[in-house]
Amino acid sequence: MPYTYDPQNIFARILRGEIPNRTILDSAHTLAFHDINPAAPVHVLVIPKGPYVTYDDFSANASAEELVDFHRTLAKVCEMVGVVPGQGYRAITNAGEHGMQEVPHFHMHVLGGKLMGPLVQR
Numbered sequence: 001m002p003y004t005y006d007p008q009n010i011f012a013r014i015l016r017g018e019i020p021n022r023t024i025l026d027s028a029h030t031l032a033f034h035d036i037n038p039a040a041p042v043h044v045l046v047i048p049k050g051p052y053v054t055y056d057d058f059s060a061n062a063s064a065e066e067l068v069d070f071h072r073t074l075a076k077v078c079e080m081v082g083v084v085p086g087q088g089y090r091a092i093t094n095a096g097e098h099g100m101q102e103v104p105h106f107h108m109h110v111l112g113g114k115l116m117g118p119l120v121q122r
């Protein structure tokens with residue numbers, strides 16, 4: 001197990017209701033809410049409710065129910081925020097130091113509402 005989960009991270013506090021959020025969808029194992037500092041007209045964060053640090057941690061260690069719930073919630077959210085059907089979106093997840101992850105609770109960014117530009121700086 002390469003990761004240690006910090007239960008004081010900001011998304012853990014959001015999940016415990018200690019910090020408010022603008023919820024889009026709240027399912028059995030997943031929460032989707034608006035990013036506090038949007039980088040695009042649509043900027044949603046989709047997070048599992050379980051204590052997973054990164055996407056690989058979630059993919060390796062989450063239950064089948066959690067995995068399915070996460071991805072189905074993401075799909076529903078894409079429709080709810082109007083990027084599907086529509087002009088599309090970019091889904092990004094950052095992991096660790098090189099990924100420049102700020103919050104150590106796995107989250108997928110769903111960005112849209114404008115042309116997102118090149119994938120990464122070269």
Ligand code: 5GP
Nearest residue numbers: 010021033034035036037094100101102103
């Ligand atoms: P990361 O760099 O870890 O991939 O992205 C963290 C994201 O969390 C950033 O886009 C940042 O704006 C967002 N964020 C940080 N703190 C909060 C918060 O308290 N509420 C919400 N809704 N988003 C937050």
